[in-house]
Amino acid sequence: MATxxxxxxxPAVAAAQPRPLRGRSGFMAVFxxxxxxxxxxxxxxxxxxxxxxxxxxxRQIALFPPELIPNPVLWANYPEVFHYAPMHLYFVNTxxxxxxxxxxxxxxxxxxxxxxxxxxxxxxxxxxxxxLSTMMVPAFVTMIPTYILFAKLRWVGGFKxxxxxxxxxxxxxxxxxxxxxxxxxxxxxDAAFIDGSSRLRTFTGIVxxxxxxxxxxVTIFAFMASWNEYMGPLIYLSNKKQYVLSLGLQVFTDAxxxxxxxxxxxxxxxxxxxxxxxxxxxxxxxxxxxxxGLKG
Amino acid sequence: MxxxxxxxxxxxxxxxxxxxxxxxxxSFYLFIxxxxxxxxxFILGPIVASLALGFTRYDIILPAKWVGxxxxxxxxADPLFRxxxxxxxxxxxxxxxxxxxxxxxxxxxxxxxxxxxxxYRTGYFIPSIVxxxxxxxxxxxxxxxxxxxxxxxxxxxxxxxxxWLASTTWSKPSIIMLMVWASGGTxxxxxxxxxxxxxxxxxxxxxxxxxxxxxxxxxxxPLMTPTIFFTLVMGIIGTFQxxxxxxxxxxxxxxxxxxxLVYLIYVYRNAFVFFRMGYASALSLILFLIxxxxxxxxxxxAGRWVYSEVEME
Numbered sequence: 001m002a003t004x005x006x007x008x009x010x011p012a013v014a015a016a017q018p019r020p021l022r023g024r025s026g027f028m029a030v031f032x033x034x035x036x037x038x039x040x041x042x043x044x045x046x047x048x049x050x051x052x053x054x055x056x057x058x059r060q061i062a063l064f065p066p067e068l069i070p071n072p073v074l075w076a077n078y079p080e081v082f083h084y085a086p087m088h089l090y091f092v093n094t095x096x097x098x099x100x101x102x103x104x105x106x107x108x109x110x111x112x113x114x115x116x117x118x119x120x121x122x123x124x125x126x127x128x129x130x131x132l133s134t135m136m137v138p139a140f141v142t143m144i145p146t147y148i149l150f151a152k153l154r155w156v157g158g159f160k161x162x163x164x165x166x167x168x169x170x171x172x173x174x175x176x177x178x179x180x181x182x183x184x185x186x187x188x189x190d191a192a193f194i195d196g197s198s199r200l201r202t203f204t205g206i207v208x209x210x211x212x213x214x215x216x217x218v219t220i221f222a223f224m225a226s227w228n229e230y231m232g233p234l235i236y237l238s239n240k241k242q243y244v245l246s247l248g249l250q251v252f253t254d255a256x257x258x259x260x261x262x263x264x265x266x267x268x269x270x271x272x273x274x275x276x277x278x279x280x281x282x283x284x285x286x287x288x289x290x291x292x293g294l295k296g
Numbered sequence: 297m298x299x300x301x302x303x304x305x306x307x308x309x310x311x312x313x314x315x316x317x318x319x320x321x322x323s324f325y326l327f328i329x330x331x332x333x334x335x336x337x338f339i340l341g342p343i344v345a346s347l348a349l350g351f352t353r354y355d356i357i358l359p360a361k362w363v364g365x366x367x368x369x370x371x372x373a374d375p376l377f378r379x380x381x382x383x384x385x386x387x388x389x390x391x392x393x394x395x396x397x398x399x400x401x402x403x404x405x406x407x408x409x410x411x412x413x414x415x416y417r418t419g420y421f422i423p424s425i426v427x428x429x430x431x432x433x434x435x436x437x438x439x440x441x442x443x444x445x446x447x448x449x450x451x452x453x454x455x456x457x458x459x460w461l462a463s464t465t466w467s468k469p470s471i472i473m474l475m476v477w478a479s480g481g482t483x484x485x486x487x488x489x490x491x492x493x494x495x496x497x498x499x500x501x502x503x504x505x506x507x508x509x510x511x512x513x514x515x516x517x518p519l520m521t522p523t524i525f526f527t528l529v530m531g532i533i534g535t536f537q538x539x540x541x542x543x544x545x546x547x548x549x550x551x552x553x554x555x556x557l558v559y560l561i562y563v564y565r566n567a568f569v570f571f572r573m574g575y576a577s578a579l580s581l582i583l584f585l586i587x588x589x590x591x592x593x594x595x596x597x598a599g600r601w602v603y604s605e606v607e608m609e
Binding site for chain 2: 029032033035036039040042043044045046047049050053061062063064065066108109111112114115116119120121122124127130131134136137138139140141142143144145146147148149151165167168169171174199200203224227228230231234235245246249250252253254260263264266267270271274275278282285286289290
């Protein structure tokens with residue numbers, strides 16, 4: 001089809017085919033589905049079977065070919081999970097990590113971001129460059145000395161090592177929020193400031209409400225990072241009553257090997273909130289990822 | 297504004313802090329204070345400490361002992377250091393390009409007016425938001441040799457599947473498969489990049505008679521090189537740090553026979569199982585150096601293949 005265009009007057013062709021790479025023939029459209037459909041099945045089917053297996057008895061799990069929809073549907077794995085591990089407790093413990101992380105992102109980081117975006121001070125540029133360079137330092141570099149610090153403070157075995165650093169914000173969030181604050185017109189803040197509002201009041205009263213979309217993105221990032229966090233809890237928590245969900249899953253991977261229904265039920269409990277959040281805030285997930293390219 | 301700076305900043309220090317300009321600076325320092333505190337305590341301090349720790353022997357209980365280069369000499373002779381580095385490099389070399397190619401192909405196919413495009417996009421993306429620990433648990437089940445879904449699928453074609461995580465040959469490919477499955481974030485980045493390519497370029501190429509393949513090679517890919525470069529750099533940095541998934545899949549051991557002993561699991565075991573903090577710090581420093589050198593090399597090489605719009609402007 002493309003070869004025909006040479007003999008025809010070019011502008012007419014361009015007008016007739018405004019989007020040359022987009023689907024033109026029915027064959028291509030079908031072909032695309034032929035590739036996309038099996039692909040998407042490969043990506044989604046494991047999760048479908050996670051849920052399906054969580055509703056099966058061991059006898060049904062060993063069936064081949066496996067049943068997509070269990071017959072009969074067995075709900076007992078879910079209550080059974082609580083029998084082996086206090087998932088409700090793990091859930092609450094996980095929130096103990098998630099909420100401070102969100103606070104650190106929404107308040108601490110945005111406060112610093114606002115300062116970098118708006119306020120003038122000697123040394124600001126140098127500090128900003130330091131901030132940017134900390135984004136290049138992988139977490140494992142600071143892991144051991146930080147552990148020693150917390151060991152000396154006798155914080156190991158509690159939540160403080162998993163909470164306090166996150167309350168202090170992160171360079172990545174500061175950077176992301178600063179970029180957004182730079183796009184907000186100054187005039188609104190100037191008016192409030194001239195009317196005698198303090199800088200802090202201007203920030204919390206005017207800037208933060210305007211920044212809701214980016215704050216939502218940052219909140220999701222912080223939530224995902226702390227919900228998924230594994231190495232930190234693994235290092236710092238030893239008492240089973242303090243476990244978070246990511247550690248709690250391990251109860252089913254080591255001690256009860258072979259109890260696939262239970263393992264899948266516990267996994268579903270951990271994954272479901274994330275998927276739900278995704279469907280409610282899909283846009284923020286996508287903008288967050290394209291803005292940063294960082295994955296959980 | 298710049299012209300007024302000298303006049304405002306020359307008076308005495310006390311005068312400066314009382315001026316409007318000084319109060320603004322004061323607010324700045326107050327606003328960044330919490331972050332600065334965190335930075336000093338949890339980033340700068342630890343970085344400086346880790347530089348020193350690598351040259352000590354330290355188990356937390358007894359005082360640290362300066363041993364000079366001993367840790368680094370031990371490291372060269374340590375077979376597990378070589379094995380863990382080799383395993384990690386293998387996974388990086390396979391998982392990063394595979395994840396990129398698969399993501400790019402899916403993004404290409406999705407960057408069109410396909411019916412059900414939003415559903416497809418969601419389907420490909422969702423595995424990437426599954427918590428690492430949960431996806432490891434899930435693949436533990438899928439890769440179960442007797443009746444796991446993967447071998448069940450292979451059985452349909454009369455292929456007897458391997459024992460995956462229990463086999464030294466297939467344990468690393470298992471991990472790579474999981475990583476490719478979870479690479480939807482890269483796909484989203486590519487999709488956003490593809491959507492930024494102006495249609496006019498494709499139109500111009502079509503008018504010149506360029507086929508679909510030639511438009512891909514001469515328009516799409518060159519314009520996507522900055523995005524590809526970005527995902528390459530981030531992919532290498534991230535994959536060298538693979539930990540949680542492998543830890544859960546192998547019960548923290550990196551087995552069978554150390555075939556999945558990745559670098560950070562070895563660091564973890566030295567630091568938090570054997571409490572060899574000095575040696576573990578030396579290991580960390582080496583990994584940091586490797587990542588740094590690779591990133592710098594990538595940036596250096598970028599000039600040869602990454603398209604830059606700056607020249608045009």
